[in-house]
Amino acid sequence: MKKMAFFFFVPLLLTGCSGNEKTIEVYDVLDDAQKRVEVREVLDSNEDVYSGTAIFVDQQLLVAVQAKPWLDYKKEKIEKELTKQFEERFTEFDVLVSADYKLFWEANKLMEEKDQQKVNDKVKKLKELEKEET
Amino acid sequence: MVIEFKSKPSILANGAVAGPLEKKSVFYSYFDSIVEDERWNEKTNEQGHSTMILDACDIVMKKANIKNLDVDFFLSGDLVNQMTPSNFAARELAISFIGLFSACATSVSSVIIASLLTELGASQLAIAGAASQHNAIEKQFRYPNYYGAKKPATAQWTVTAAGYALVGKHNPEYPSIVAATVGKVVDYGDTNPFHMGGAMAPAAYDTIVAHLKKRNQKFQDYDLIMTGDLGKIGLKILKAMFAQAGVTPEELQLLRDAGAEFYGEDQAFQAGASGAGCSAAVYFSYIIQQLKSGRFKRVLLCATGALLSPLSFQQGESIPCTAHAIELTME
Amino acid sequence: MEQEQYKNLEQQITPPTPYMKNALIAFFVGGIICTIGHAITYFYIIFFDFTEKTVGNPTVSTMIFLSMLLTGFGLYKKLGQFAGAGSAVPVTGFGNAVISAAIEHRTEGVVLGIGGNIFKLAGSVILFGVASAFFVALIKLILVTIGVVQW
Structure with missing residues (x-):
């Protein structure tokens, strides 16, 4: 039931989030403060993004962002730019940046997850989903 | 004729x-x-x-x-x-x-x-x-x-x-057909198949005028002149045509339309009813019964028809229309 | 009465088409239909493994399925009379055009009736959709070749 309520409020949430404050969340098992700052820096500097979630797990970095309303058509460009920036900063990680809502939704759900293995599996699965075309 | x-x-x-x-x-x-x-x-x-x-x-x-x-x-x-x-x-x-x-x-x-x-x-x-x-x-x-x-x-x-x-054959106990007018095909260049009333009104006008002229009658000679399926808007147009020709508003009260009245004021049917069955069902039920009961002594029934086909209006042809009238009396 | 005169008279009496009102109703009803479509999109994204890229197909099929039910129960016709373009332009309107033609010509048999008439109304949408897609792709190809935009 709670899920259903969420599902109806999603459109409201999306419009409600277009304020000035960006919601940026980072999942990192090692809890490295430096990483947090850097992710925040990159996302803050991008004006087309209003929200982002980054997951560091097992040499992989998944960044799920949401483009501002009306900027949907720029998604691919945003993804490209951010991928470049993240790859420069986190050379040792395999980076995937996505503006897809599915990845954003799943990434946010992973924030609460304690089991690292599960997060790892999920991220791999999401990467595969992202590749699907139809 | x-x-x-x-x-x-x-x-x-x-x-x-x-x-x-x-x-x-x-x-x-x-x-x-x-x-x-x-x-x-x-x-x-x-x-x-x-x-x-x-x-x-x-x-x-x-x-x-x-x-x-x-x-x-x-x-x-x-x-x-x-x-x-x-x-x-x-x-x-x-x-x-x-x-x-x-x-x-x-x-x-x-x-x-x-x-x-x-x-x-x-x-x-x-x-x-x-x-x-x-x-x-x-x-x-x-x-x-x-x-x-x-x-x-x-x-x-x-x-x-x-x-x-x-x-x-003639039987004085029943309504009798004393005269009829076979209408011409009239075309004023209307092309909108969703506005049949507007296309047909001139045909009805032409036939009614021809009938009254030949029979040497006026509107008042009838208890009712009823057209077929002009609809609410078509009837208004026909009335305006007669008004321009000098027919008084009192006389125009005698002019009614089966299609305009068929569904009453129900908005779901837009301008009213149409179809061959519309005039037929009204004429051969309501009108005949009213004649038999003696409420009407003389009526003119003028059914209108739009002679189009889906092909003709898609090819851009205008809608030719006709109207035929019969004069019924009850002794 | 001359034709010219009659046209004037007819125009005076015929109520004008309320374009503004029609456009507003179409805007809102079309918007509501699209909002429902969007809700279904989020439903598939959240509860199933669909991404924004892949969610289009299940959403469209669901919308067409709903439009099929409404068409069969005669409700889409009523909606169409109220909303005009608002219910005709979204994909549900396309579904309605296909399905209503199929129901209508069911009595002439499956092959010649349904098969021959199902795209009676929607056929032109398909033709002009494909043709315009071709020309848009052609324009983009030229622009990309010149170097103005990228794929």
Whole structure:
């Protein structure tokens, strides 16, 4: 039931989030403060993004962002730019940046997850989903 | 062309049937029967259309207490391609048959032919009338029935109804046909198939004026002048035409339209009813009954028809229209 | 009465088409239909493994399925009379055009009736849709070749 309520409020949430404050969340098992700052820096500097979630797990970095309303058509460009920036900063990680809502939704759900293995599996699965075309 | 019938053929019996939606009609109580299934319990709309015609003819014959073998001629028309519903009904009736197409004016043109045959002495009894079935006609002329297209306020609703009359030798106890006018085909260049009233009004005007002139009559000579299916807007246009020609508002009160009144003020039907069955069902139920009861002494029935096909208006042709009139009296 | 005169008279009496009102109703009803479509999109994204890229197909099929039910129960016709372009332009209107033609011509048999008439109304949408897609792709190809935009 709670899920259903969420599902109806999603459109409201999306419009409600277009304020000035960006919601940026980072999942990192090692809890490295430096990483947090850097992710925040990159996302803050991008004006087309209003929200982002980054997951560091097992040499992989998944960044799920949401483009501002009306900027949907720029998604691919945003993804490209951010991928470049993240790859420069986190050379040792395999980076995937996505503006897809599915990845954003799943990434946010992973924030609460304690089991690292599960997060790892999920991220791999999401990467595969992202590749699907139809 | 105005015809004056010396023998004054009479309408000895009349029958009108209608579909379920026609319960909303203000003329509902005058119809002889209402069938709950708009397909008359047949498989297709077209078969239902045919059965509806048979149904109406059966009622006519039952009322006159005759059998199909007693009837000399069957004159009928409808709006489906090649008039198959009428043809198939004629097959079942096994009466000498002429199919007639004057679009929605067939209700009157068939009675004119029947009167001529009676006057000639060729016919003792003839059944004449017309019918239309909403679904079959809409399929033929417009979109599929379940297609959600917006119809403008000028659009009219094809009725599911049939009206037939038994025309025989003069009998003073029944309404008699004293004169008729076969209308010309009038075309004022209208091309909008969703505004038939506007296209047909000039035809009705032309026929009514011709009839009154030849018969040397005025509006006041009638208790009622009723057009077929001009609809609310078409009737307004016709009234405006007469008003310009100097007919007074009091006289215009005598001018009514079956299509405009058929569904009352129900907005769902836009400008009102149309279809060959509209005028036929109203004329051969309400009007005949009013004449018999003596409320009306003399009426002019002027059924209008738009002679278009889906092909013709897609090719950009304008809509030619016609109107036929009969003058009925009750002694 | 002359034709010219009659046209004037007819125009005076015929009520004008309320374009503004029609457009507003179409805007809102079309918007509501699209919002429902969007809700279904989020439903598939959240509860199933669809991404924004892949969610189009299930959403469209669901919308067409709903439109099929409404068409069959005769409700889409009523909606169409109220909303006009608002219910005709979204994909549900396309579904309605196809399905209503199929129902209408069911009596003429499956092959010649349904098969021959199902795209009676929607056929032109398909034709002009494909043709315009071709020309848009052609324009983009030229622009990419010149170097103005990228794929």
